[in-house]
Structures are given as C-alpha cells and as structure tokens.
Amino acid sequence: MVRRWYAALGFNVLLGIPAVIPLWMLWYIAATWAHPAPEENDGLGVVVALFGPLVAACGFLWWAANRPLARRTHLSQSQYWLLSLLGMCLPTVALFCNTV
Incomplete structure (x- = not known):
C-alpha cells in the first residue's frame, strides 16, 4: 500500500498536527529544567507528573x-x-515560525 516516501511523510505530517501539544510540553519541560522561572517554585516533579504520561502516550x-x-x-x-x-x-516548527 504505502511504498513511496512522500506517503509516509504525509501520514506523519497529519500525525504531527495533534502532536503539537505534546511537543510543546516537551519544549516546556526542557525550558523549565534549564532556567526555572522564579514564580514556579513547585519544582519539576509536578510538571513531569502532569505532562509525562500524556507525552509518553502520544509517543x-x-x-x-x-x-x-x-x-x-x-x-x-x-x-x-x-x-x-x-x-x-x-507542524510544530511551522507553528513556532509563524508566531515569531
């Protein structure tokens, strides 16, 4: 059925549309890990506990x-x-580039 590379690319671009949210969550975890905001004093455990299962399920x-x-x-x-x-x-990269 799917023999060409562009069919696989198109399928994954369509999968990437709902994946914007988990990819943003991964970006947020990475940004919070490196430079936490002063008002976020709950620690990274709360963020990982809330976002981790959703990111793992989407992956x-x-x-x-x-x-x-x-x-x-x-x-x-x-x-x-x-x-x-x-x-x-x-789709996530296109969204990030569009917001700049």
Missing part, C-alpha cells in the same frame, strides 16, 4: 501507527524513522 501511539508502515516502504529503517520524526515535527 507510543506515534510509534504504534508507524511500525506497520515502516515495513511496507522501500526506505531503510533508519531513513524511515528519521523521515517520520521530521514529518511529525513539521
């Missing part, structure tokens, strides 16, 4: 959706997963 669903497609393409495994990761991040 698992992304992996589970791409695993069958990875075997059907003509790309190697490393090429497919890199293309999938870049395709999933494309």
Whole structure:
C-alpha cells in the first residue's frame, strides 16, 4: 500500500498536527529544567507528573501507527524513522515560525 516516501511523510505530517501539544510540553519541560522561572517554585516533579504520561502516550501511539508502515516502504529503517520524526515535527516548527 504505502511504498513511496512522500506517503509516509504525509501520514506523519497529519500525525504531527495533534502532536503539537505534546511537543510543546516537551519544549516546556526542557525550558523549565534549564532556567526555572522564579514564580514556579513547585519544582519539576509536578510538571513531569502532569505532562509525562500524556507525552509518553502520544509517543507510543506515534510509534504504534508507524511500525506497520515502516515495513511496507522501500526506505531503510533508519531513513524511515528519521523521515517520520521530521514529518511529525513539521507542524510544530511551522507553528513556532509563524508566531515569531
């Protein structure tokens, strides 16, 4: 069914639209870890406890959706997963660039 690289890219761009929220959460955790704001004195544990399960669930669903497609393409495994990761991040990068 899916033999071409652009079909896999399009599928992952569509998966990347709802993935904007978990990717933003990962960015927030990384930004809070490096330079916490003075008014955020609850620590990073609260942020990870709230955002962690959602990010992990979205990552698992992304992996589970791409695993069958990875075997059907003509790309190697490393090429497919890199293309999938870049395709999933494309809507988030476009949103970040649009807000600047």
